[in-house]
Amino acid sequence: MRRTPPAVRLRDFQPGDADALARLLHESVREIGARDYSQAQVEAWSPAPAGAAAFLRRVSDGRRVLVAIDQADRPAGFIELCADGYIDCFYCHPRAAGTGVGAILYARLESIARDMGMRSLRVDASEAARRFFLSRGFRVIQRRELERNGVPIHNFRMEKARIAQPQGVPMTQSSNDKAPVILLIGASRGLGYAMAAECLERGWNIVGTVRPGARTPLHDLADTHPGRVTVERLDVTEPDQIAALHDRLSGSRFDILFVNAGTANDRQDETIAQVSTEEFVNVMITNALSPMRVVEALQDLVPADGLIGIMSSGQGSIAGNEKGGHEVYRGSKSALNQYMRSYAARHAGEPRALLLLAPGWIRTALGGPDAPFGIEEAIPDIVNTLLSKRGKPGLEYLDRLGRAIPW
Numbered sequence: 293m294r295r296t297p298p299a300v301r302l303r304d305f306q307p308g309d310a311d312a313l314a315r316l317l318h319e320s321v322r323e324i325g326a327r328d329y330s331q332a333q334v335e336a337w338s339p340a341p342a343g344a345a346a347f348l349r350r351v352s353d354g355r356r357v358l359v360a361i362d363q364a365d366r367p368a369g370f371i372e373l374c375a376d377g378y379i380d381c382f383y384c385h386p387r388a389a390g391t392g393v394g395a396i397l398y399a400r401l402e403s404i405a406r407d408m409g410m411r412s413l414r415v416d417a418s419e420a421a422r423r424f425f426l427s428r429g430f431r432v433i434q435r436r437e438l439e440r441n442g443v444p445i446h447n448f449r450m451e452k453a454r455i456a457q458p459q460g461v462p463m464t465q466s467s468n469d470k471a472p473v474i475l476l477i478g479a480s481r482g483l484g485y486a487m488a489a490e491c492l493e494r495g496w497n498i499v500g501t502v503r504p505g506a507r508t509p510l511h512d513l514a515d516t517h518p519g520r521v522t523v524e525r526l527d528v529t530e531p532d533q534i535a536a537l538h539d540r541l542s543g544s545r546f547d548i549l550f551v552n553a554g555t556a557n558d559r560q561d562e563t564i565a566q567v568s569t570e571e572f573v574n575v576m577i578t579n580a581l582s583p584m585r586v587v588e589a590l591q592d593l594v595p596a597d598g599l600i601g602i603m604s605s606g607q608g609s610i611a612g613n614e615k616g617g618h619e620v621y622r623g624s625k626s627a628l629n630q631y632m633r634s635y636a637a638r639h640a641g642e643p644r645a646l647l648l649l650a651p652g653w654i655r656t657a658l659g660g661p662d663a664p665f666g667i668e669e670a671i672p673d674i675v676n677t678l679l680s681k682r683g684k685p686g687l688e689y690l691d692r693l694g695r696a697i698p699w
């Protein structure tokens with residue numbers, strides 16, 4: 293379901309806002325902050341609402357405070373810009389989280405900063421704010437280990453070294469403020485991880501998902517590339533986790549959303565009548581239903597002219613099925629292709645690029661040891677084809693060399 297843009301208006305802070313904003317800050321910390329920090333940490337971060345007088349004192353140093361007001365005339369969020377380009381408080385009310393209010397507030401703040409002649413912006417960001425600011429061209433300078441009311445807690449010092457030029461003034465090639473960002477679903481290992489590493493090499497920032505639990509190679513990549521690779525948690529078969537991921541990423545914008553996660557039944561030589569119902573259901577839910585749920589739920593994080601792709605397979609081609617085999621897996625990817633075509637039909641005429649990508653038979657846990665290609669030799673072509681689809685509206689079903697596959 294496409295979210296409608298938030299109906300808010302922005303205005304400058306008025307003293308009468310102080311009490312409501314102090315309470316908004318507290319509720320935001322307790323609810324949104326608790327998604328990334330422990331109970332003890334959020335209690336130490338905001339033990340109680342600050343109260344109107346304390347809030348007024350804090351903002352009386354000449355800083356600019358912008359407030360978003362919703363249709364019921366309630367504050368939905370606020371952001372503060374200090375004279376030296378430091379963004380102090382930036383909070384959205386939990387009921388407004390995921391509606392794009394943060395994006396609206398930040399966009400106005402950046403344009404004000406530019407008009408004031410500021411060249412750079414700085415912020416000390418919580419985990420959620422770090423994800424937001426990464427998607428706005430900030431980079432992490434340092435992870436800061438702090439203590440609040442006796443409880444250890446961390447945040448990230450971030451900066452945007454060059455704030456965006458007014459429209460029509462191109463950024464110079466050397467600027468890396470505008471690193472594009474890909475949201476890769478299923479990047480723990482295999483092709484998904486290799487795509488993350490390859491995109492990183494090519495100057496992209498990565499938000500990659502892994503299933504909750506074990507440490508994965510993606511965590512190592514994030515450790516060695518702080519600020520450029522972020523690990524998120526998602527089991528694609530859990531709709532609640534998809535919704536929670538959307539909430540955590542709300543306000544972020546991704547140039548590409550790519551769903552790579554996929555699975556196969558254990559015995560690939562089983563015919564469709566031989567496979568257990570349980571395995572059939574697992575493969576179909578993972579490969580056909582879940583990617584579409586992810587796309588529907590996260591599409592509003594991708595700009596109208598961005599790219600949404602899913603890892604399909606040449607085995608999903610009905611026209612190409614002349615030898616049979618891999619019946620369950622094949623059927624799941626054919627179903628995926630069909631659902632993506634329905635999605636594309638519903639979005640006909642829109643500028644977004646849509647892609648079903650068939651990587652070829654590759655040696656991974658899923659592809660097995662007999663596949664003719666290794667990950668290293670296949671991944672540059674896979675990423676080339678993905679990136680070259682940008683800016684080409686409509687759905688294509690392509691192999692890794694960019695050739696159309698018959699449906």
Ligand SMILES: NC(=O)c1ccc[n+]([C@@H]2O[C@H](COP(=O)([O-])OP(=O)(O)OC[C@H]3O[C@@H](n4cnc5c(N)ncnc54)[C@H](OP(=O)(O)O)[C@@H]3O)[C@@H](O)[C@H]2O)c1
Pocket residue numbers: 477478479480481482483484502503526527528529552553554555578603604605606650651652653654655656657658659660663
């Ligand atoms: N290798 C090939 O020959 C080949 C050919 C055609 C298409 N493909 C497709 O390419 C994609 C990647 O396959 P691969 O070869 O790299 O396989 P792989 O090494 O087995 O990796 C599968 C990936 O999908 C993730 N995944 C599986 N179920 C998930 C779930 N419920 N929620 C979230 N993530 C889940 C795995 O995460 P965990 O680490 O948590 O399990 C892992 O990251 C799949 O869609 C596959 O169908 C592969």
